[in-house]
Amino acid sequence: MHYATRARAGRALAKSLSRLRGSDPVVLGLPRGGVPVAYEVARALGAPLDIVLVRKLGVPWQPELAMGAIGEGEAEVLNDDVVRLAQVSRQAVEAVRAKEHRELTRRAEVLRGGHPRTPLSGRTVILVDDGMATGATAAVACRVARAAGAERIVVAVPVASPEAVARLRVTADDVVCPYVPANLGGVGGAYSDFHQLDDQEVTALLARSRESAT
Secondary structure, three states, X not given: OOEOOHXXXXXHXXXXXXXXXXXXXXXXXXXXXXXXXXXXXXXXXXXXXXXOOEEEEEEOOEEEEEEEEEEHXXXXXXXXXXXXXXXOOHHHHHHHHHHHHHHHHHHHHHHHOOOOOOOOOOOEEEEEOOOEOOOHHHHHHHHHHHHOOOOEEEEEOOEEOHHHHHHHHXXXXXXXXXXXXXXXXXXXXXXOOOOOOOHHHHHHHHHHHHHHHO
């Protein structure tokens, strides 16, 4: 399976989530890449769209390899196996954590633009990203949603590794992923267009979603 763009992946993913249309869900996209996917899911389900702010903790000399992640509300997950196998020192972990915490704070100010977080208490929450390699980021997002009172959490992604799906089945109430290749390699390999989104693209999609809801 191959996706042309994140938007098309979102429309395909929404078909796998149609059973949740009547459950009054909230769709949370993981910025930046998860937001175009989440936008299409929210539009298809007639659900409100918001973001959940999480930052991957990448191995210093291989940033795409997640050794953990942090999220709003001081949520954190460390992948001890990656830290050990990559021989990342405690000091290096702390340095990456501090850097990503600064970026988390910046994104909260820029992307939310003064708008309050959508209340999650007692709601079904659909966490959407453009894909999962290790699942660390989505696992932290689950913790953020749980802390905010979500009653049920569904992690939904267009593509993921088998290991990530197995990991999230422990953390989330359900995992929906149409494409789980045996050897993922990288999430970007499942897309023709996997460009790096900027903040403006994300805020534009969030604004468009708010406008359509009024």
